[in-house]
Every structure is written in structure tokens, then in C-alpha cells.
Amino acid sequence: MSAHMDIYLRPTPNIDADNENIIEAARRLTTGCSSDQQRAMKLFYFVRDEIKYNVYMISVFIEDFRASRILEWGKGYCVQKAVLLAALGRASGIPSRLVFAKIKNHKLPAHILEMTGTNIFPRHGYNQLFLGGKWVSAAATFDKELCEKNGLPTVEFDGRSNAVLPERDLKGEPFIEYVEKFTPRDDLPFEWIARKISTMVGPDKRPWFHRDTSKGGSMGADITS
Helix, strand or coil, X not given: CCHHHHHXXXXXXXXXXXXXXXXXXXXXXXXXXXXXXXXXXXXXXXXHHHCEECHXXXXXXXXXXXXXXXXXHCEECHHXXXXXXXXXXXXXXXXXXXXXXXXXXXXCCHHHHHHHXXXXXXXXXXXXXXXXCEEEEXXXXXXXXXHHHHXXXXXXXXXXXXXXXXXXXXXXXXXXXXXXXXXXXXXXXXXXXXXXXXXXXXXCCCCCCCHHXXXXXXXXXXXXX
8 A cells, every 4th residue: 555545544533443433343344355345335335324314413513523423323414424434444444535525406305405495515525435446436325215215216336336426316307416526535624514514504503313303493594605
């Protein structure tokens, strides 16, 4: 492994790949795997399906993005899930980094659209894992149960080909549109994220663990730029 790749294996305060619970989870999930591709697939599907997607988990406090905390909670939104996958990847010896994009969700549920005031999300987070001599994209965002409930396609990952959110739903209608992609990061660019999402959720937003918690709350503002 070349020296410039070391930054994608190191733990950070949020990508805490040296946390004992992260290490144990990575070991348990990848037992019996004989290649990085197999290990990456096991980790991807764990984060995709066992860490349930929950948009209400958005926070503007950095401690709510720590991988070990997301693992304990068992839920998170796209950025939190990406941080966890990066930590599990690094704990398994797979160079892992974070990628961000500005996306438009054409299938955003009406109650979320009412709260956010827009279907454009400026800081969608996912991963790139270094596999087979190249960076492979992996978006473990929406869990299978959520996709099946809402008639949406699941993202499938084989450890070799890019697996990002699909452009079309199962009916062939527009689903996710990647408006802009940003430079990959070796660590969580929290301030860059928080400046933008605070306009969406307010300056004091903590995770809402249950949808009922959101009643009376507002996540609406102009976040399109």
C-alpha cells in the first residue's frame, strides 16, 4: 500500500476505526471472507440494511457523526451511514473515504418535502472503497425494507462496480438526480456540512429518534445553493 493511501486507513475522531466496538463489528462481519471485495460487500450490506435510514437523525453537532455512536444507535441518515461504512472499511484494512454530492430526490415523501421546503439535498454523503486497484463508489443509504415499502430499487454492491443511488425508480420514473459531485474527503468535513444543513434544520438540531419527535419541528429553508 503506497504512503499516500495511508490517510484512508487512519482513524479520525469521527471515523473512529480504532474503537473497540467498530473493530469487533468489522471482525464479526468479515469472518470467513477471503478478499477485500468480499469484506467490502459484507460491510456494505450491513450498513445498508442493519443501520436503518432515518432522515430525522440529521444533526448539527459533530459528536452525532461519530461512527461508533451510529453503530450503537442502529440508524442514521446518509452522511452518518457513510461515516460508519468508512470506519468499518478502515478497521478491515480497506482504504475508505467519504464522497459528497448535491442531489435532487424526485420521490421525496410529501411530509419530508413539507418540512424541508425542497427536494434538493446539498450534502448527500456516500463512500468510495479502494478495491481491485481502483476507487469504487458505494451508497449504502436506503435500507432494503424502506425501499420495498416505498417501491424503490435497492442499491446492490458487488465490490467491483460503482453502486450509487439510481436515476429511476421501479416504474422507470425519475428518482435521484446527481446535480453536483464534490472532491472526495479522507475525513468528515463537518463545518462544511454544518454550515449548509443548519439552514435546513436550524442551529440546535439534534437527532430525532422517532418520527413523532418531529411534530411541531421545522426543517424548512433555502438549501438549494
